[in-house]
Amino acid sequence: MIPLINRIGQYINIDSNAFEDIEGIAHRIETRQSGQDIVTIDETVDFVFFIETGWAIRYRILDDGRRQIINFMLPGDCFDLMSLNRAKSDHSVAAASEVVLRRVKSDDFLKTVARKPQLATAFWWAAIQEEAILREQIIRIGRRTAKERLGHLILELYRRQAAASGVYDNYLALPIPQALFADALGLSIVHVSRTLTLLRKDGLLRVTNRGIEILDRDRLTLVCDFDSRYLKVKKLSI
Amino acid sequence: MIPLINRIGQYINIDSNAFEDIEGIAHRIETRQSGQDIVTIDETVDFVFFIETGWAIRYRILDDGRRQIINFMLPGDCFDLMSLNRAKSDHSVAAASEVVLRRVKSDDFLKTVARKPQLATAFWWAAIQEEAILREQIIRIGRRTAKERLGHLILELYRRQAAASGVYDNYLALPIPQALFADALGLSIVHVSRTLTLLRKDGLLRVTNRGIEILDRDRLTLVCDFDSRYLKVKKLSI
DNA sequence: CGCGGGTTTGAATGAGTTCAATCACGGTGG
DNA sequence: CCACCGTGATTGAACTCATTCAAACCCGCG
Numbered sequence: 001m002i003p004l005i006n007r008i009g010q011y012i013n014i015d016s017n018a019f020e021d022i023e024g025i026a027h028r029i030e031t032r033q034s035g036q037d038i039v040t041i042d043e044t045v046d047f048v049f050f051i052e053t054g055w056a057i058r059y060r061i062l063d064d065g066r067r068q069i070i071n072f073m074l075p076g077d078c079f080d081l082m083s084l085n086r087a088k089s090d091h092s093v094a095a096a097s098e099v100v101l102r103r104v105k106s107d108d109f110l111k112t113v114a115r116k117p118q119l120a121t122a123f124w125w126a127a128i129q130e131e132a133i134l135r136e137q138i139i140r141i142g143r144r145t146a147k148e149r150l151g152h153l154i155l156e157l158y159r160r161q162a163a164a165s166g167v168y169d170n171y172l173a174l175p176i177p178q179a180l181f182a183d184a185l186g187l188s189i190v191h192v193s194r195t196l197t198l199l200r201k202d203g204l205l206r207v208t209n210r211g212i213e214i215l216d217r218d219r220l221t222l223v224c225d226f227d228s229r230y231l232k233v234k235k236l237s238i
Numbered sequence: 239m240i241p242l243i244n245r246i247g248q249y250i251n252i253d254s255n256a257f258e259d260i261e262g263i264a265h266r267i268e269t270r271q272s273g274q275d276i277v278t279i280d281e282t283v284d285f286v287f288f289i290e291t292g293w294a295i296r297y298r299i300l301d302d303g304r305r306q307i308i309n310f311m312l313p314g315d316c317f318d319l320m321s322l323n324r325a326k327s328d329h330s331v332a333a334a335s336e337v338v339l340r341r342v343k344s345d346d347f348l349k350t351v352a353r354k355p356q357l358a359t360a361f362w363w364a365a366i367q368e369e370a371i372l373r374e375q376i377i378r379i380g381r382r383t384a385k386e387r388l389g390h391l392i393l394e395l396y397r398r399q400a401a402a403s404g405v406y407d408n409y410l411a412l413p414i415p416q417a418l419f420a421d422a423l424g425l426s427i428v429h430v431s432r433t434l435t436l437l438r439k440d441g442l443l444r445v446t447n448r449g450i451e452i453l454d455r456d457r458l459t460l461v462c463d464f465d466s467r468y469l470k471v472k473k474l475s476i
Numbered sequence: 477c478g479c480g481g482g483t484t485t486g487a488a489t490g491a492g493t494t495c496a497a498t499c500a501c502g503g504t505g506g
Numbered sequence: 507c508c509a510c511c512g513t514g515a516t517t518g519a520a521c522t523c524a525t526t527c528a529a530a531c532c533c534g535c536g
Contacts, residue, residue, distance in 0.1 A: 060377050063463050068381040070373050082366050085359070090370055090468040121323070128320050132328055134372045135308050139298050142379045142424035143306040146492070177514060186380035188493055193516055195492095225301050230328040384524070415482060426525055431484055 003076030003164040004050055010163060011125040011233060012118045021119060025112045027104045032095035039093040045083045046106045051075050054099035055175055059183070060091045069184035071133055072096065072157065076164035081127045084110060097175035125233045132230040141186045144225075146195045149185045151204070151224035154212060159231055170214040241314030241402040242288055248401060249363040249471060250356045259357060263350045265342045270333035277331040283321045284344045289313050292337035293413055297421070298329045307422035309371055310334065310395065314402035319365045322348060335413035363471045370468040379424045382463075384433045387423045389442070389462035392450060397469055408452040 005019060012018070029052070032038055038056060039045055051073050058070040058079075070091060073079055079093070084106045113120045136156070140149050158172040178196070182189045199205050204220045206213040214220060243257060250256070267290070270276055276294060277283055289311050296308040296317075308329060311317055317331070322344045351358045374394070378387050396410040416434070420427045437443050442458045444451040452458060 058373075060373075062377075062381060066381045068377045070376050082369060085362065085366075087366060087471060088467070091373060124323065128323075128325060131320060131369060131372070134369070134376065135296070135298075135329060137376050138308050138372065138379065139300075139306040141376065143300060143304045143421075179514080183381075189514090190494080190516085191492055193514095197516080229326070233325060417482080427482090428484085428526080429524055431482095432524090435484080 001052070002166075003052070003074075004078070006164050006166050007076035007078075007126065008119075008122045011122040015118075018116075018118065021112060021116050025104050026108045027102045030101055030103055032099045032101070034095055034097050034099075037092055037094045038099070038101065039080070039089050041089055041092045043089050044086050045080050045089050046086045048078060048080055048084075048104045048106055048109045049093075050078045050102040050104070052100040052102055055096040056093055056099050056101070057096045057180065057184075058091055058093050067183045068186070069180060071130075071137060072184065074157070074160050074164060077130075077160075078123065078126055079130070081123055081130075096180055129231065129233055136230050137184075146185070146187055146191055147198060148224045149187070150181065150192065150195050151199060151220050152226050153181065153185060154205070154214070155217075155220060155224060155226045155228075156231065158212075158214060159228055163231075170217055171211055172214065173211045175210065239290070240404075241290070241312075242316070244402050244404050245314035245316075245364065246357075246360045249360040253356075256354075256356065259350060259354050263342050264346045265340045268339055268341055270337045270339070272333055272335050272337075275330055275332045276337070276339065277318070277327050279327055279330045281327050282324050283318050283327050284324045286316060286318055286322075286342045286344055286347045287331075288316045288340040288342070290338040290340055293334040294331055294337050294339070295334045295418065295422075296329055296331050305421045306424070307418060309368075309375060310422070312395070312398050312402060315368075315398075316361065316364055317368070319361055319368075334418055367469065367471055374468050375422075384423070384425055384429055385436060386462045387425070388419065388430065388433050389437060389458050390464050391419065391423060392443070392452070393455075393458060393462060393464045393466075394469065396450075396452060397466055401469075408455055409449055410452070411449045413448065 001019070001023065004022065005014060008014065008018065008022070027050075032054075038049065041060070053075050055075075056073040056079075058073070059067055060070065061067050073093075080089075083089070086106075113123060133156070140152050144152065154172060158170070161172060162168045178192045179189050181187075182192045185192070187195070196205075196207060199220075200207060202223075204214070204216055204223065206215055220226070239257070239261065242260065243252060246252065246256065246260070265288075270292075276287065279298070291313055293313075294311040294317075296311070297305055298308070299305050311331075318327075321327070324344075351361060371394070378390050382390065392410060396408070399410060400406045416430045417427050419425075420430045423430070425433070434443075434445060437458075438445060440461075442452070442454050442461065444453055458464070
C-alpha cells in the first residue's frame with residue numbers, strides 16, 4: 001500500500017481516511033510470475049488494477065514476433081482507469097517481473113470514487129499522468145538517438161520509482177532484463193547493451209547487480225534532454 | 239458540425255436533441271492559419287476544443303530543432319478533454335493546415351456533460367479512442383519499418399476522416415505537406431518521399447494533387463499489418 | 477517568365493541491426 | 507567442492523535501412 005499512498009499523495013493531500021477509503025474497496029490480491037499475462041489482448045476489461053510490488057508492461061506482439069512495449073507500470077501505479085466501460089483491450093498487459101497486484105471490479109471502484117471527490121481527483125490526475133507518459137514515449141522513440149532514449153527512460157523510471165517509494169538515492173532497482181528496454185525503445189538487445197556501455201564510460205551511470213546507479217544525474221539529464229515536468233502534476237489542496 | 243455529429247454518433251445513438259445540446263454550449267469559433275499555435279507548451283489549459291475543418295497537430299520541439307508530432311487531430315475530433323483541471327500543457331498544439339475550431343470553456347463543457355449522461359459517455363469514449371491512437375503510434379514508430387509506418391498511418395487517417403465525414407471513397411484528402419508525415423513517423427522527408435514512391439510502385443496507392451487514393455485497401459492493410467480495431471469502440475444504446 | 481515551396485533523385489555516410497561467438501554468473505546436481 | 511548448465515550480457519564484423527547533402531524538378535502563382 002505504501003507506494004500507492006505515495007502516488008496518490010502526489011495529487012491530493014492525504015487525509016487520515018484516504019488510506020482506509022482505498023483499502024476498503026473490495027479487491028483481490030493476485031501474484032503473477034514474470035512473463036504471465038494480466039490482461040490479454042481482446043479481453044473485455046472491467047477491472048481496475050493496482051500494482052503492489054514488481055513491474056508490469058503493456059505491450060503488443062506483431063505478426064512476425066516483433067514486440068513493442070508501450071509503457072512500464074511500477075508499484076503504486078493503477079491502470080485501466082479509462083476502461084470503466086467494458087472496452088475490449090487492444091493490447092496485452094503482462095508481469096515483467098514477479099508482480100503482486102490488487103484487482104478491483106470497476107463498479108466497486110466507481111462507487112467509492114463517486115463518494116470521495118478527492119479520490120476521484122487523484123485518480124483523474126493519475127490518468128492524465130499516464131497519458132503524458134505515453135506522449136513522452138512517442139517523442140523518445142520518434143526523434144531521439146539510442147543514447148538519449150535509454151538515458152531518458154532510465155531517468156523516467158528512476159523518478160517514478162522514487163516518487164512511489166519515497167527513496168531518492170539515485171539508484172534504480174531493475175527487476176527486468178535489458179531485452180525489455182530494447183522492446184520499449186525500439187532498439188535491438190545488442191544495441192541497448194552497447195549504449196549502456198557508452199553511458200557507463202561517460203561516467204553517467206554504474207550498472208550493478210540488479211540495478212543502475214545514476215552517478216551524475218544533472219549531466220545525464222542534460223545529455224538526454226530530460227525534462228521531468230511531464231511527470232509532475234499540480235498538487236491540489238481540496 | 240457534421241463531422242462532430244458523425245464522430246459522436248460512433249459512440250451513442252444520436253437522439254434529436256444531442257445536436258442542440260452540443261451546439262448550445264457557449265463557444266467561440268476561431269480560425270488559425272497553418273503553422274499557428276492553438277495551445278502553447280507550458281500554457282495552462284482550461285478549454286476544450288473541437289475541430290470543425292482542417293487538421294491540427296500535437297507536437298514537441300527538441301532543443302536542437304528536431305520535431306516530433308505526437309498525433310493528428312481531424313475534423314470532428316475534440317481534444318484536451320482530459321485537462322478539465324487546469325493542467326499545464328507539456329506540449330504544443332498547432333494548426334497543420336488552415337483550421338476552424340470551436341473553443342469551449344472547460345466549466346461550460348462540464349456543466350452540459352453533467353446534465354447529459356449520453357454526452358458524457360460519448361466524450362469518454364472519444365478520450366479512450368485518443369489514448370488508443372497514442373498507443374498505436376508508439377507501436378508504429380517503435381517496431382515498424384518505414385513502409386509499414388507510412389501505410390499504417392495513411393490507413394488510420396483515412397478511416398478517421400471517413401468516419402467523421404461519412405464518405406468512404408478510398409480517398410484521403412491531404413491538406414498537409416509530406417514533412418509532417420516525416421515528423422510524425424520519426425523519418426526524414428527524403429525517406430518519406432522514397433517510401434511513398436515504393437507504395438505507389440506496388441500499386442497500393444496513387445498520389446494525386448492534394449491527396450492519396452488508396453487503390454488496393456485490402457492489400458495495403460495486409461502489407462502494413464493494419465488492424466482497425468483500435469479505432470472502433472462498442473456503440474452503446476443508452 | 478521567374479520565383480518559391482514542396483517533392484524527387486542520386487551518392488556518400490552513418491546509426492543501428494544481425495549473426496555468431498564469447499563471457500559472466502547464479503543455480504543445480506554429482 | 508566442483509562440473510555443468512542456462513540465461514542474460516557483451517563484443518566483433520558484416521550488413522542494411524534510413525539520413526544527409528546537394529542538385530534537379532515540378533507546379534501553382536504573382
